Amino acid sequence: MAKIQSGKNATKKEVVIEKAALLFKVKGYSAASMRELADTLGIEAPSLYNYIGSKSELLQSICIKMANEFTANLNIVDNTAESTVAKIEAVIRFHIQMMINNFNEVFVANHEWKHLKEPLLSDFLNQRRNYEKRLMLIVEIGVEKKELKNINSYVTVLTILSAVRGLEFWYGHKKNVTQQVLENDMVNHLLNGIIN
Amino acid sequence: MAKIQSGKNATKKEVVIEKAALLFKVKGYSAASMRELADTLGIEAPSLYNYIGSKSELLQSICIKMANEFTANLNIVDNTAESTVAKIEAVIRFHIQMMINNFNEVFVANHEWKHLKEPLLSDFLNQRRNYEKRLMLIVEIGVEKKELKNINSYVTVLTILSAVRGLEFWYGHKKNVTQQVLENDMVNHLLNGIIN
DNA sequence: TTACAAAACTAACGATTATTAGTTTTTTTA
DNA sequence: TAAAAAAACTAATAATCGTTAGTTTTGTAA
Numbered sequence: 507m508a509k510i511q512s513g514k515n516a517t518k519k520e521v522v523i524e525k526a527a528l529l530f531k532v533k534g535y536s537a538a539s540m541r542e543l544a545d546t547l548g549i550e551a552p553s554l555y556n557y558i559g560s561k562s563e564l565l566q567s568i569c570i571k572m573a574n575e576f577t578a579n580l581n582i583v584d585n586t587a588e589s590t591v592a593k594i595e596a597v598i599r600f601h602i603q604m605m606i607n608n609f610n611e612v613f614v615a616n617h618e619w620k621h622l623k624e625p626l627l628s629d630f631l632n633q634r635r636n637y638e639k640r641l642m643l644i645v646e647i648g649v650e651k652k653e654l655k656n657i658n659s660y661v662t663v664l665t666i667l668s669a670v671r672g673l674e675f676w677y678g679h680k681k682n683v684t685q686q687v688l689e690n691d692m693v694n695h696l697l698n699g700i701i702n
Numbered sequence: 703m704a705k706i707q708s709g710k711n712a713t714k715k716e717v718v719i720e721k722a723a724l725l726f727k728v729k730g731y732s733a734a735s736m737r738e739l740a741d742t743l744g745i746e747a748p749s750l751y752n753y754i755g756s757k758s759e760l761l762q763s764i765c766i767k768m769a770n771e772f773t774a775n776l777n778i779v780d781n782t783a784e785s786t787v788a789k790i791e792a793v794i795r796f797h798i799q800m801m802i803n804n805f806n807e808v809f810v811a812n813h814e815w816k817h818l819k820e821p822l823l824s825d826f827l828n829q830r831r832n833y834e835k836r837l838m839l840i841v842e843i844g845v846e847k848k849e850l851k852n853i854n855s856y857v858t859v860l861t862i863l864s865a866v867r868g869l870e871f872w873y874g875h876k877k878n879v880t881q882q883v884l885e886n887d888m889v890n891h892l893l894n895g896i897i898n
Numbered sequence: 899t900t901a902c903a904a905a906a907c908t909a910a911c912g913a914t915t916a917t918t919a920g921t922t923t924t925t926t927t928a
Numbered sequence: 929t930a931a932a933a934a935a936a937c938t939a940a941t942a943a944t945c946g947t948t949a950g951t952t953t954t955g956t957a958a
Contacts, residue, residue, distance in 0.1 A: 507722060518935095518937070533816075534730065534731075534732055534816065534817070535730075535731040535820070536730055536732035536733040537817065539914080539915070539916085540915080540916060540917085541914090541915085541916095549935085549937090550918095550936075550937065550938085551916080551917085552917075552918080552919095552936090552937075552938085552939095553935065553937075554934055555918085556918075556934075556935055556936075557935090560916080560917080561916065561917090602894060612906095619815070620729075620730065621733065657887055657890075657891065658879060658883055658884075658887045660872075660875070660879050661872075661879060661883065661884050661887040661888055661891070662876060662887070662891060664865075664868055664869075664871060664872055664888075665865045665868070665887075665888055665891050665892065667868065667871075668864050668865045668866075668867060668868020668869075668871070669864045669865045669868070670862075670864075671868065672860055672861065672863065672864020672865070672867065672868075673860075673864075675863075676856075676857075676860055677865070679856070680867045682854050682856060683854060683857060687857065688854075689856055690858055691853055691854045691857040691858070691861075692860075692861055693858055694853075694855070694894060694895070695853065695858065695861050695892075695895040695896055696861065696891075697895070698894065698895040698896075699890070699891040699892060699893070699894040699895030699896075700891055700894075700895075714905095732949085735944080735945065735946085736945080736946060736947085737944090737946095745905085745906070745907090746907065746908085747947085748905075748906090748907075748908085748909095748946095748947075748948080748949095749905065749906055749907075751946095751947075751948085752904075752905055752906080753905095756946080756947080757946065757947090863952080
């Protein structure tokens with residue numbers, strides 16, 4: 507009956523993934539049904555399988571894509587930013603940008619990765635762990651160079667990553683606080699707490 | 703066949719809730735089945751209903767209990783701690799304590815509340831919103847008194863609550879960082895970033 | 899020991915799930 | 929316009945879900 511609308515340059519498969527991200531965010535992966543996903547696209551559930559292989563594949567696409575984007579950015583930051591503080595600031599700002607521009611997918615990757623199947627689950631967790639370790643290394647170098655206080659690198663990275671992750675709560679309160687204020691205040695709060 | 707073990711002073715219902723919290727944490731509420739929960743107790747699924755009314759009730763118990771504990775603590779802190787900084791520090795330390803002593807239940811309340819049914823869903827969200835507002839008020843008073851920098855109270859509370867919430871990730875890495883180091887470093891990081 | 903209550907069981911219900919098979923309609927290509 | 933391919937459909941499958949009903953076993957109190 508209805509035909510899937512693929513706006514702009516988006517593949518129809520990409521449209522399905524996009525809608526899946528929204529649905530997974532609202533209902534959670536397990537509670538979200540393929541029938542409901544099909545509904546949001548104006549088609550019947552079995553028609554989805556013309557575009558995708560399985561429900562699980564949708565989650566995979568979302569999680570892998572997000573993991574890769576964060577890793578790719580860290581590569582750039584690590585090679586371009588000069589001081590430790592500049593690197594950390596760049597990472598924080600990128601997380602904020604991602605949360606704003608890819609909210610649903612970042613949210614799903616953060617919340618629903620546990621439903622990934624092996625071996626992708628291990629891949630995802632390894633990549634995240636690696637990301638954390640690289641950030642810890644940046645902090646440790648900053649401590650050595652006396653750019654930062656004598657802080658524990660794990661706790662520092664944990665605090666920063668957790669704080670920026672919490673931006674998902676801000677998303678519902680956009681009216682009260684502008685992105686500008688949010689970004690600057692959070693960067694200042696997190697950096698002032700560790701700069702020497 | 704098997705009989706539910708109710709250790710110490712715990713009601714059998716409380717044992718069921720405790721096991722449910724663990725299961726919900728690992729699999730998520732929707733993906734966790736009553737048969738699996740019964741398995742962890744060594745009984746058959748229908749036997750659960752001798753103790754509880756429904757699966758949904760289990761989630762309710764967990765979420766409401768946690769919300770009340772945090773609210774109760776804030777009441778105490780608000781009445782006893784003197785300075786703004788002391789209040790914020792007390793709140794941060796309480797969150798850390800809760801994460802350590804009630805990890806599964808805190809985790810479930812943080813992650814699975816969306817599966818609550820109305821009107822409990824609204825109650826839960828209102829209570830959380832109220833908690834945030836009270837913290838914002840504490841920050842605003844601190845700014846007025848020049849105890850704190852001239853910061854946005856919403857962003858500050860968001861940053862702090864998100865950071866302590868991220869302790870759930872630390873839980874898997876206990877070996878590398880002691881609770882002492884974690885607690886002090888995080889408190890310092892978060893307070894130094896805003897103290898005037 | 900007998901009676902009662904608590905707590906377990908088996909069997910089964912209706913609902914929902916992701917997915918497959920096979921078919922028809924629509925769109926694109928030649 | 930005819931043929932081929934893409935994209936929708938209907939119908940149905942096996943599996944799993946929370947939960948109920950009814951029954952049997954176990955534990956406790958008289």
